Amino acid sequence: MVTAVTNSEPRRRNRRGEGGKLREEIIAAAVALLDEGGDASSVTLRAVARKAGIAAPSIYAHFADQPSIMLAVVRRELDALAVVLREADEAAGSDARERLFAVCNAYLDFARAHPQRYRIMFGGVWTATAEDTSITDADLLSLGDSAFTLLADVLGACVEQGTAYPSDDLYGDAVALWLGLHGLAHQRAVVRTMPGPADVGDRLIRALAHLK
Amino acid sequence: MVTAVTNSEPRRRNRRGEGGKLREEIIAAAVALLDEGGDASSVTLRAVARKAGIAAPSIYAHFADQPSIMLAVVRRELDALAVVLREADEAAGSDARERLFAVCNAYLDFARAHPQRYRIMFGGVWTATAEDTSITDADLLSLGDSAFTLLADVLGACVEQGTAYPSDDLYGDAVALWLGLHGLAHQRAVVRTMPGPADVGDRLIRALAHLK
DNA sequence: TCCTTAAGTTAACGCGCGTAAGTTTAGGGA
DNA sequence: TCCCTAAACTTACGCGCGTTAACTTAAGGA
Numbered sequence: 001m002v003t004a005v006t007n008s009e010p011r012r013r014n015r016r017g018e019g020g021k022l023r024e025e026i027i028a029a030a031v032a033l034l035d036e037g038g039d040a041s042s043v044t045l046r047a048v049a050r051k052a053g054i055a056a057p058s059i060y061a062h063f064a065d066q067p068s069i070m071l072a073v074v075r076r077e078l079d080a081l082a083v084v085l086r087e088a089d090e091a092a093g094s095d096a097r098e099r100l101f102a103v104c105n106a107y108l109d110f111a112r113a114h115p116q117r118y119r120i121m122f123g124g125v126w127t128a129t130a131e132d133t134s135i136t137d138a139d140l141l142s143l144g145d146s147a148f149t150l151l152a153d154v155l156g157a158c159v160e161q162g163t164a165y166p167s168d169d170l171y172g173d174a175v176a177l178w179l180g181l182h183g184l185a186h187q188r189a190v191v192r193t194m195p196g197p198a199d200v201g202d203r204l205i206r207a208l209a210h211l212k
Numbered sequence: 213m214v215t216a217v218t219n220s221e222p223r224r225r226n227r228r229g230e231g232g233k234l235r236e237e238i239i240a241a242a243v244a245l246l247d248e249g250g251d252a253s254s255v256t257l258r259a260v261a262r263k264a265g266i267a268a269p270s271i272y273a274h275f276a277d278q279p280s281i282m283l284a285v286v287r288r289e290l291d292a293l294a295v296v297l298r299e300a301d302e303a304a305g306s307d308a309r310e311r312l313f314a315v316c317n318a319y320l321d322f323a324r325a326h327p328q329r330y331r332i333m334f335g336g337v338w339t340a341t342a343e344d345t346s347i348t349d350a351d352l353l354s355l356g357d358s359a360f361t362l363l364a365d366v367l368g369a370c371v372e373q374g375t376a377y378p379s380d381d382l383y384g385d386a387v388a389l390w391l392g393l394h395g396l397a398h399q400r401a402v403v404r405t406m407p408g409p410a411d412v413g414d415r416l417i418r419a420l421a422h423l424k
Numbered sequence: 425t426c427c428t429t430a431a432g433t434t435a436a437c438g439c440g441c442g443t444a445a446g447t448t449t450a451g452g453g454a
Numbered sequence: 455t456c457c458c459t460a461a462a463c464t465t466a467c468g469c470g471c472g473t474t475a476a477c478t479t480a481a482g483g484a
Contacts, residue, residue: 013431015481022431039336041253045472055433057473066472119336124251124402141407169415175408176415180388183395190336195353196387203381203388207419234461258441267463269443278442 011053023062025052030073034116040125070125077117081110082146096157103154104205111185118189165210177208235274237264242285246328252337282337289329294358296322308369315366316417323397330401377422389420
């Protein structure tokens with residue numbers, strides 16, 4: 001599959017103060033490449049440039065190097081995930097149990113809807129590359145903070161409401177809950193046909209949140 | 213880092229009937245490359261050849277292409293994992309609870325000891341490449357069978373012994389337990405510095421096995 | 425209108441990759 | 455002893471990659 005970028009219009013050059021627009025287009029192009037089913041290695045600098053309809057060197061005006069593009073993608077998608085979770089939480093009403101399932105299922109749905117993105121977000125694109133770049137471990141850890149905090153809050157609400165058994169370490173249990181969700185989400189994002197019963201997600205949530 | 217393969221001996225050519233020996237050496241070379249800290253993309257055909265001390269084209273006598281090498285690596289490591297788990301189980305004695313923790317911790321220890329291997333085993337090297345190769349989904353699913361069956365058996369023993377609450381779906385709970393272990397193992401294999409309390413592994417096991 | 429400068433382009437570099445075709449080395453049966 | 459052939463080597467091709475340097479276009483205020 002060549003995707004044949006036969007744009008008749010070569011691309012409208014941005015206006016004077018709007019050079020920054022291209023930055024967003026580059027990130028979008030990288031995400032589009034992922035969504036087409038490629039893995040991380042198919043998101044090359046040149047492929048992104050082709051997708052965005054620009055020449056490869058034009059990227060260097062907006063990103064220092066190729067890994068920086070990937071980091072921007074991860075940033076964007078983690079922010080999008082946090083928004084999705086927050087929306088699901090607000091739509092769930094005030095019952096803590098409902099909120100918990102809403103948030104957890106929204107998480108799993110996001111991963112299912114965008115498996116390639118999920119793999120990039122949590123698949124360790126960095127471990128190998130971050131050594132050479134200016135990306136620090138602290139950078140990476142802070143990325144998912146917003147989404148995780150929401151999950152921990154909702155779990156706390158379940159304990160307060162009495163829906164879940166009290167915990168000796170709420171933070172630890174929240175981490176464990178997320179790890180379970182992540183295990184399922186990641187495996188689904190990887191194998192195409194996941195073995196096990198359909199309700200395995202609910203099983204994970206109920207067990208890890210210590211629901212009554 | 214160049215690793216400078218300055219072998220004085222260019223490499224002893226194998227005897228007549230022993231051409232198959234090189235196959236094992238190639239797999240070992242690929243694993244060695246992983247252990248040096250590279251990601252999947254640094255296990256190139258030529259890098260493997262350099263590591264094994266042979267010329268790149270010599271690999272084609274034993275593997276159809278580069279993905280086939282990776283599949284062989286995954287096979288080897290999954291077999292090794294199954295052996296490790298089995299040994300841990302046998303060393304744990306007859307108490308079901310002890311056996312469960314022994315097997316689960318052996319799993320986590322394996323991932324911690326060989327993070328790069330673990331990432332390859334479960335990181336979705338295939339999803340992108342398997343389309344072009346002769347590797348089927350059924351192939352991949354059957355790979356981890358031996359290890360998973362052991363885990364499910366031990367979990368069943370816990371229920372029988374009364375250490376764990378009875379389950380309405382033992383298989384489903386075993387899958388959920390594995391997913392939790394996998395989430396932790398994978399995340400540790402990816403981020404270098406994993407947040408959360410040190411006993412998060414025990415939390416996962418206790419909750420997902422429904423221990424009393 | 426012209427000129428400055430932001431927003432791109434084209435050209436070229438060196439590298440490592442997978443693969444093809446032909447060549448050498450040495451074990452072991454006749 | 456000779457020579458066949460398995461096992462591995464050498465050389466070479468073309469490609470896509472990331473990156474750099476130098477050049478071109480056009481927006482928009484003076």
